[in-house]
Amino acid sequence: AAEPNAAPAETPVVEEPKEDEFNPQILFNGSSTLAPVMASISTNFIEGNVTWDKVDASFPEKNIAIYVSAGGSGQGVKSVIDQTSDFGMVARTVKDTEKEQLPELKEFKVGIDALTLGVNPNNPVLTVKNNLTKDEIIKIFSGEFKTWKDLDASLPDKEIIVVTRDIGGGAHEVFQSKVMGDVQVKADAIQAPSMGALVTKIIENEYAIGYASFGVVNQNIGKVATLSVDGVEASEENIINGSYIIQRPLIAIFNGELTAPQQAFMDYVMSEEGLAVVESMGFVPVK
């Protein structure tokens, strides 16, 4: 009687530990190519549902918190190994050495990114051809062709400015294995620190050529021209059926068993709505 408020207030507290096990927060980290896509999808998911109980009635009424950050594909794998994020985003295949450290690896292939050969729309090469053979590409990127004239005698005697992504990165790895093989890209190629910088370079310099991400090129329609490879155009169709070979998967990786909310979100990502975002960002969704 002396403390009338004390007793009834205690009852709900007892149940709380159960609720605590529900983690309303999901963390993504990794590929800078995939990160904006994932950020857009998660924003849609959060705006559509707000709290978890809207997603599934059995979930508690907690605010959905999905955080995406970008640090590169390597960071994506590293953060899952370190358990500092739930999902890693990787824009290449996961390597065997990495798999060893991820015993319960689950991969979710969200889409495909192709690397198109991009040049400036004013590049005179477009007046003579819209296709490069693999051999020509190798000669351009390895430095055997120094000027555009070496490629075609009718072209001006201007240095070919080769732009690549950083040689440790996922994009370069794909390009190396699918096109260059054992031949090394010339050492004095410009290494752009990001796809954005690579495309900016192509937009700014008439004589530049580089492998631009399909997605980023699609976001800059009109500012970048693309060339076919061995007669195959980098179109959605050719990418899906695999005839355009310079492509890489965009995957989310996870180690262990997904919790219910994590599963719910990944279901959303792989749904029509989620894949629509992948497509609208210029990448090729996996249907």
Next chain:
Amino acid sequence: MKEYKEKIFKSLITIGAILSSILVLLVFFYILKESIPFFREVQIKEYLFGDTWSPLGTEKYSFLPMILATLYVSFLAIFIATPLGVGCALFLSFHVNKKYTKILLSFIDMIAGIPSVIFGFVGLIILVKFLENNLNMGTGESVLAGGMLLAVMLFPYIVTGCTETFEKGKMKYYTASLSLGVSKWYTMRKVMLPFAANSIFVNMLLAFSRAMGETMAVMMVTGNSPIFPRLLGRAETIPSLIALEMGTSTYKSIHYSSLYAAGLILIIIILIIQFIAHKINKIGSR
């Protein structure tokens, strides 16, 4: 009671200082720890005297091109920024109304607050383009572009420090010199510069460590080609190397470890240069 307070205060201060020092030391320790696998694996003659950086293909790890590029870009920046900065400090201390000096100085100071991403971006759009158009280069990314951009970023470090010293020199010597009938320019040349020599030097050193560590801005304008640097050619500095490849390197691989090793080498270079500079300075001031 009072003694007590003094002790508490002293302990708090000491704890704060120790905490900062520990954090700093931990950074060094961390870099060392992560780079050890690399030094175990790779020979010194390869990483210091080789000529190829190709961590994935042929697995060649030579830091030499990057070391040279880092030094080249930083020295270039210092050699551009110091004369301009010292001149500007003289200009502000002796040639500009005091009121404006303060305002101008705080603006120059604020250059240090502009994020380097912005600098890199502007450098790419304006500076690189400018070099491309004016120097008949295929592409403007170059050591020169890096040096020039970095020089701008170093202005505040040099100008602010030197202006403070010149103001002091002005208080001390200015009228005494003018009353001998010499011009104010002669005074600056003959009295102020020798007076400030030491301070100019110290400011240069500070700016130099800053230059060696700058990443984003330099990365966006030097082209990042791991080749031996030339003034109008492309180059890759150590910080750029780390930033470019760290995000994508495979965790715990030699490649990953080599990037920390590059960081360690950067620190060692800074230490060596500071050491040499202090020695030169000591000899000079004798």
Next chain:
Amino acid sequence: MSEIILNTEGLCVNYGKNNILKNIDASFEKNKITAIIGPSGCGKSTFLKSLNKTVEEYGGQISGSIILDNKNINDMPLERLRNSIGMVFQSPVVFPFSIYKNMTYAPIYYGEKNKDRLNNIVVDNLKKANLYEEVKDDLNMPASRLSGGQQQRLVIARCLTVNPEIILLDEPCSALDIKNTSYIEKMLLELKNEYSIIIVTHNLAQAKRIADCVMYMEEGTLVETGSPDEIFNNPVDARTKEYIMYMNN
């Protein structure tokens, strides 16, 4: 009465809106030591600084006229003026290099390049300032290592290198001990054969000892001028009388 080398007519000096010197008419004789005395803040230093226009460097404005050798100083180039009127401050300002370079600093500016002549300038003027014997073996030593009294004499010697006609000294001995003070007083008495000397001092005994003529200033005005005997023993003005009193109790 001997020749007048410098005089002021209606000299006023303002710092911004503050009127510091009010209508000063003073004249200084050639080859004499004139001492200016007065309470702190009365404008002695300002007066001295206006004579070679350094006051303008501190932001003061001069009006009225100052006549040097029958020429208005506004009509001569600043360099010429400061050449003719040397100045020494209370605390000696030696430049941060060697004794030798301190001494050649101004001559080199005026175009002297010949080594021998430069050497002569250094030696002669150091001798005049009674400093040569003490430093002749260490001319390349940084001047800042000299003692206070030596620095003060160096500064005086340095001001002689520009061949001034007049030397202004602002409390040159106040930071010095009695031994050094006595050196400098002796030196000034010798120098007055070649130069005209104007000295500000708050040491009345010093004024008495060395001055040929004493001026008493108060609140920006020149109250009284006279020989030391007149000023210290028979001051005309009541204000002078009151000030002098402090010396004697």
Next chain:
Amino acid sequence: MSEIILNTEGLCVNYGKNNILKNIDASFEKNKITAIIGPSGCGKSTFLKSLNKTVEEYGGQISGSIILDNKNINDMPLERLRNSIGMVFQSPVVFPFSIYKNMTYAPIYYGEKNKDRLNNIVVDNLKKANLYEEVKDDLNMPASRLSGGQQQRLVIARCLTVNPEIILLDEPCSALDIKNTSYIEKMLLELKNEYSIIIVTHNLAQAKRIADCVMYMEEGTLVETGSPDEIFNNPVDARTKEYIMYMNN
């Protein structure tokens, strides 16, 4: 002979390897003014600074013993010591706050919080230093705006706020004009009724005017001690004689 308040036995002070003070035995009497004179660099300031151990703040090491009120100063807390021995430097060091805050700076530290008592401390001590009348309406003015002489008196007043027994003054008048000097001398003569005063001065006339006892130092040693009359008119030591000479020519 009156009571001795402070004395040193075999006092030596070193700066690193330089031995500045050599074996000084001196004693100071209560309620007297003791003046220390000597050529520049002989160690007068160092001697003064060693008495309240501030010399250690400059990196000096003290050996030998200093006895205050029959107690070795090494046995008392630093605070107590510096409380008992106040110090005033050549150029007045006012703190960059108002006059009032300069005066209450130390009392507040010692725990005085009562407004009225603080006011009393301020007023009483400013009065003792002969400054109150001049500043009573401007107690909240920044102290740096006071004239040199006023600042010097403020600093003395401030040092009285900690109730010292002894006041050390290092050339307190050398930057002042004669009027202010005379104020301060008058003040010291009044203060000696309550405090014991030790003053370093290079103004021998001043020593003569106010001191009860004069000490002559040279090259780190105490050469001679005596009444002003003895020292200035009948010095025993040849070195003293030579130094005194400068005053009289």
Next chain:
Amino acid sequence: MENKIKDFLFKLWVILSGLTIISVTIGVFSYLLYKGFNVISTEFIFGSPKGIPLGTEGGIFPAIAGSLLSGLLSGLFGGILGLCTAIYLVFYCENKKVKHYILQALQCLAGIPSVVIGLFGYSLLIVGLGMHKSLMSASITLTIMIIPFISIRIKKALEETSNEQFICSLSLGIPKSYTIVKLVIPNAFKYIMTSLGLGIVFAMGATAPIMFTGAVIISGIPSKLTDPFMALPYHLYILVNEGLSVDMAYGTAFVLIVIVLSINLICHFVGNIEDI
């Protein structure tokens, strides 16, 4: 005569370098402000990033809030630690060698690329101490980055306050602590504030240290210290790096620079009120 020529050349050098640096400074600021100005709208300042790709429409409010919070937090931590370090070095460190080494280490840290500091923060705080990626862990990492910056500047300011006043206070029987708090710090307050301001600004402009330790591409306004957050430089980095929107990038830069300028102004202002 020859001196006239030398004087003239010297004068040319001084005036030209003065004008060059001043015009470059003004040029950089006005270019950025001009380019960004068109993007500014209430929606841009008070909205969240929208559109596909994210950030091409909408605003940057969560990033503004995140940057201000992380800036203030790291300013707070960095200010305290920097001040302690500076006071220790100037007034308490008796061992010259220790002092030298601490200084040397601090200067060296200033030369470590900020990516490495970011990775260090990640390893120590997130992996080692198990903190979440959050405002807190990012602020601590930024603190590590700005400690040398702040403490070297404050040390300089403390050294310049008059040694005479310090000793004079000691000779009143007052211990170091009280003297430092009541005399030295108020005296150097202005410099401490401006150093702090520059430190905060430096922290707010850094991308790499927060990239691994707390910044995310999209979030709301952080409500707890343990929430991840958006930050202006990181937002800018994503916009520029993935080539999402150059216009929005300039707009973000505009806001960032306005904040930088305001923080500096505020610090100058606060520094000046106190010294009455």
